[in-house]
Structures are given as C-alpha cells and as structure tokens.
Amino acid sequence: MYKPEHVKRPILAETVLKKKVLLNILEAKVNSQKGELIVSVPLEGEALEDLVRSFEAEGVAVERLPRIVEIDHERCTSCGACVSPCPVSALYFGPGWSLMLDEKRCVGCRVCVDACPFRAIKMA
Amino acid sequence: MPEARGSETLRKYEEINERISRGEATVLTADEFVSAVESEGLEKAAREVDVVTTGTFGAMCSSGAFLNFGHSEPPIKMWHCWLNDVPAYKGLAAVDAYLGATAISESKGFEYGGGHVIEDLVSGREVRLRADSYGTDCYPRRYVETDLTIEDLNQAVLLNPRNAYQRYNAATNSTSRTIYTYMGTLLPNYGNVTFSGSGQLSPVHKDMGFETIGIGTRIFLGGGAGYVIGEGTQHCPQQRFGTLMVKGDLKRMSGRYLRGATFHRYGPTLYVGVGLPIPIINENVARSAALSDSEIFTDLIDYGVPSRERPTVKRVSYAELKSGKVVIGEEGVRSSPLSSLKMAKEVAEVLRDWILEKRFFLARPAELLPAEREFKPLPEKSMAAACRR
Ligand code: SF4
Ligand code: SF4
Numbered sequence: 289m290y291k292p293e294h295v296k297r298p299i300l301a302e303t304v305l306k307k308k309v310l311l312n313i314l315e316a317k318v319n320s321q322k323g324e325l326i327v328s329v330p331l332e333g334e335a336l337e338d339l340v341r342s343f344e345a346e347g348v349a350v351e352r353l354p355r356i357v358e359i360d361h362e363r364c365t366s367c368g369a370c371v372s373p374c375p376v377s378a379l380y381f382g383p384g385w386s387l388m389l390d391e392k393r394c395v396g397c398r399v400c401v402d403a404c405p406f407r408a409i410k411m412a
Numbered sequence: 413m414p415e416a417r418g419s420e421t422l423r424k425y426e427e428i429n430e431r432i433s434r435g436e437a438t439v440l441t442a443d444e445f446v447s448a449v450e451s452e453g454l455e456k457a458a459r460e461v462d463v464v465t466t467g468t469f470g471a472m473c474s475s476g477a478f479l480n481f482g483h484s485e486p487p488i489k490m491w492h493c494w495l496n497d498v499p500a501y502k503g504l505a506a507v508d509a510y511l512g513a514t515a516i517s518e519s520k521g522f523e524y525g526g527g528h529v530i531e532d533l534v535s536g537r538e539v540r541l542r543a544d545s546y547g548t549d550c551y552p553r554r555y556v557e558t559d560l561t562i563e564d565l566n567q568a569v570l571l572n573p574r575n576a577y578q579r580y581n582a583a584t585n586s587t588s589r590t591i592y593t594y595m596g597t598l599l600p601n602y603g604n605v606t607f608s609g610s611g612q613l614s615p616v617h618k619d620m621g622f623e624t625i626g627i628g629t630r631i632f633l634g635g636g637a638g639y640v641i642g643e644g645t646q647h648c649p650q651q652r653f654g655t656l657m658v659k660g661d662l663k664r665m666s667g668r669y670l671r672g673a674t675f676h677r678y679g680p681t682l683y684v685g686v687g688l689p690i691p692i693i694n695e696n697v698a699r700s701a702a703l704s705d706s707e708i709f710t711d712l713i714d715y716g717v718p719s720r721e722r723p724t725v726k727r728v729s730y731a732e733l734k735s736g737k738v739v740i741g742e743e744g745v746r747s748s749p750l751s752s753l754k755m756a757k758e759v760a761e762v763l764r765d766w767i768l769e770k771r772f773f774l775a776r777p778a779e780l781l782p783a784e785r786e787f788k789p790l791p792e793k794s795m796a797a798a799c800r801r
Pocket of ligand 1: 357373374375376377378379393394395396397398399400401
C-alpha cells in the first residue's frame with residue numbers, strides 16, 4: 289500500500305532494478321493520494337523476506353495475501369465462472385469438466401471469490 | 413415433396429414407448445449420439461437409435477414458482493408477502509403467490525434472492541413467510557408470520573417463462589476496466605471470454621426444426637419430470653434463439669438441479685437443470701441431433717458496450733469455446749463456461765437412465781412450438797406523442 293509520497297516515485301521499478309526480481313503486477317489502483325498494488329513475487333524464504341523489508345524500509349505497507357483458496361465442493365457446480373477470470377490459470381477443468389485448483393499457482397488475488405455465483409470459494 | 417414438420421417416418425411415439433416398456437429401446441445421450449454418427453454414419457445411427465437425451469444446467473433468470481400457502485385462521489387476503497425477506501408477487505388470489513428467481517432479499521441484498529428461496533424450499537429447509545393485508549370483511553386478518561417447509565404448501569409449481577436457450581451469446585470486454593455482468597466477470601482489454609449453453613448437449617439445438625418439441629413434451633426439469641407448456645418468451649428459432657416455457661411439480665424436484673446463485677454486482681438468479689428427450693422420428697431430427705460442437709456457432713459479443721446493439725467481435729463455435737482458448741485478433745484468450753458442462757452431461761445421463769429403467773416415457777406434443785417468431789425491441793414512444801392521444 290502506497291502513501292501519497294510514494295505515488296510520485298517509481299518505487300516498484302526502483303525495487304525491481306535494485307533486487308533484480310521479476311514482479312508480476314496483478315492489480316494496481318493508484319491515484320494522487322494513495323495506491324494499492326497486488327503483485328505476485330516468485331521468491332521464497334529469506335529472499336522474500338529481504339524484498340518485503342526493502343519495501344517496508346521505503347515506508348510501503350506490505351500485506352501478504354493468503355495463497356490458499358478453499359473450494360466448498362458441496363456448493364461448487366463446476367460451472368466454470370471462476371476459470372477464465374483467474375489471472376494465473378490456477379483454476380482449470382479436470383476430466384469430466386470438474387473444477388480443479390492448482391494451489392501452487394494461486395496468488396491469492398481474490399478475483400475468483402467474487403466471480404463464483406455460488407459463493408463456493410473462500411480464502412482460508 | 414418435403415415431409416411435414418413432425419412426421420414420424422422413422423418411428424412413432426407409440427413404438428418408442430413400447431420398446432421402452434419391453435426394455436428394448438436404444439437411448440443415447442447427445443454426446444454419445446454425436447460419436448455414434450461419426451463412427452457409423454447418420455443413416456445407420458438414425459435407424460438404430462430411438463431417443464437422444466440432452467441436458468443443460470445454467471443460470472435461467474426467467475424462472476419462478478407458483479405457491480399456495482393455505483388459509484390462516486382467521487383468514488388473510490395477502491397483499492404483500494415475503495419468503496425469507498424476498499418479496500413474492502401477490503397480484504393473485506388471497507394465498508397464491510409467484511416467487512421470481514431474480515427477486516432480491518430486502519435484508520441481505522444481492523446475496524440472497526428468489527432463486528435461493530426456491531433451492532431452500534426444494535431442499536426441504538424451513539422458510540419464513542411474512543404477509544400483510546388491509547383487511548376485508550371476508551379476510552379480516554392484517555398480518556401473518558410463520559415458518560414453513562415445502563411439505564406445508566398445497567402446491568409448489570415451478571413455472572419458468574423462459575428456459576433452455578438454444579444457444580447464448582458468448583461475452584468479452586473491450587474496455588479498460590473489469591465489468592461484472594450476468595455473463596460473469598469480464599476482465600479488461602479482452603482479458604477473457606465467457607459463454608453459456610452446452611453446445612452439442614443443448615436441448616433445443618438437438619431439434620432445431622421443432623419437429624418434436626411442443627406443448628406437452630415430457631422433460632427432465634430440476635431433477636423431476638416436467639413439461640414444455642409453450643414457446644419461451646423471446647423465442648426466436650429462425651435466429652437459433654429458440655426458448656421453452658416449462659413447468660413441473662417442485663415437490664418432486666431436487667436441490668441438486670435447482671441452485672440459487674448470485675452474479676456479483678448483477679443480482680440473484682436460479683441455475684436450472686433441464687433435459688429433453690429427442691425421439692428420432694425422422695431424418696431431419698436425426699441430422700439436428702447429430703450436430704457437434706464444431707457445427708454449432710454463436711456470436712462473441714462485446715459486453716463493454718452498454719447498448720442493446722452490442723458489437724459482435726466474431727462468430728465462434730462451441731468447440732472453440734469449450735477448448736479453453738478463443739482467438740481474438742492475433743491472441744488466444746482464455747474462455748470458460750458459466751453453465752456447468754459437468755452437470756449438463758449428468759442431466760442427459762440421468763434422463764437416459766430413467767428411460768432405460770422404464771421410469772420415463774415420451775409424450776407426443778399436443779401442438780408443436782412455432783418454428784418462426786418475431787423478436788421486437790421495446791418501442792419507446794415520445795411523451796409528446798403520448799400526450800396528444
Ligand atoms: S485467488 Fe482465485 S483467481 Fe486469484 S489466483 Fe487464486 S485461484 Fe486464481
Ligand atoms: S465459479 Fe464457483 S461453482 Fe463455478 S466452478 Fe468456480 S468454484 Fe465452482
């Protein structure tokens with residue numbers, strides 16, 4: 289989350305150059321007052337902690353989105369309304385058009401939560 | 413000379429039903445029939461197969477139920493009434509109401525609606541009824557509130573003015589923001605494609621000429637047996653937009669095939685499972701029942717344009733839609749259905765098994781549905797012209 293002073297500086301680009309990490313922006317809402325970015329970070333362990341610290345040192349608030357989406361298979365009809373909106377193809381059809389989830393791909397963006405007409409998806 | 417529509421040149425309804433009762437009928441789902449025609453050819457498959465079963469399971473906003481609550485003591489002429497805070501239409505007799513699938517809860521908003529009440533009722537769950545009135549000499553009571561289940565109702569009849577669209581437009585979004593529609597979440601800049609309808613399993617597409625579908629056709633509806641009672645609203649078969657009006661006894665249906673749903677920022681609706689048996693009475697019907705996903709087309713429409721006349725991006729086959737990628741310009745764009753293809757297949761299989769188990773017989777329609785119908789827009793006459801009258 290950006291504060292007003294961050295909006296004027298290319299913090300994300302600076303961090304990408306400094307840390308040489310390939311961030312993927314999934315959602316960005318930035319105006320003159322504040323900003324909120326959802327980024328997927330291909331890092332784990334100490335490298336991830338280091339990146340978080342460098343953002344925090346700039347005063348950017350970092351929130352970790354839970355990666356785990358939970359599908360209520362009683363409610364899910366395998367309609368597919370969540371499949372094409374998922375930006376990373378974590379939701380897909382298995383055999384017989386049954387909905388499947390690849391947890392490792394999910395970045396916790398929540399797009400599927402609103403896309404599901406049966407409210408069958410929750411963030412754990 | 414062309415055969416008359418509905419002519420029973422290959423087999424008659426009576427023969428089919430006799431074969432069903434002797435356990436000798438050949439019944440295939442539409443998926444199975446498409447494969448049979450591919451391997452054996454149309455003529456042979458048409459000679460061998462008596463009935464092809466179809467299925468779809470999608471959001472059908474034009475759905476609802478007629479309910480009769482029985483009379484309270486002292487009696488009330490219900491003026492307004494609510495089920496779990498969802499208003500039902502009360503412009504009928506004292507304790508009759510029509511609950512529409514898209515009616516919105518007055519306490520929970522979009523998250524709960526008429527479709528959810530129908531699912532709760534059919535699943536045997538208790539529902540809170542509230543009703544008010546102005547009081548009359550014959551109906552003195554002014555308010556009633558009670559909990560009831562579907563068992564307490566005299567009648568609960570699912571009656572859907574428009575179900576089972578032959579096909580539906582596929583949707584995408586050219587604008588720079590995500591839009592939330594009855595076609596689901598559409599990402600910006602042609603970010604995805606959604607579609608509805610089950611393609612080669614789609615009930616109406618398997619008898620495009622309306623040679624077997626008519627008033628009195630017995631069907632699978634919501635997990636029970638129902639009937640086609642007429643053309644659906646906006647029926648426009650010459651554009652491949654045929655629709656059905658259907659009814660059935662809600663008390664004999666199942667919550668597995670009637671599911672309340674909410675499209676984000678659009679509102680509630682009802683997912684309905686519908687399946688039609690298509691008797692292969694002549695070669696025309698066989699040809700239609702044999703159509704595969706690659707031969708069934710629909711239009712990909714830009715829902716980013718908020719107009720009645722939304723632009724068509726391209727024509728697209730159900731085979732391409734179901735492949736998970738639709739080519740727009742140079743790009744492959746992810747596509748996914750909104751109606752469950754898994755459940756559509758299940759509906760067709762359940763209906764096939766009912767027939768094979770001699771639990772479901774075919775009905776010759778009393779009257780075939782029209783094969784042509786005009787679909788007009790709303791004429792908005794100017795107020796000046798209205799005032800002159
Ligand atoms: S939260 Fe849902 S839409 Fe987002 S990445 Fe995970 S599965 Fe896909
Ligand atoms: S949108 Fe919901 S019901 Fe449909 S497949 Fe996804 S999780 Fe299942």
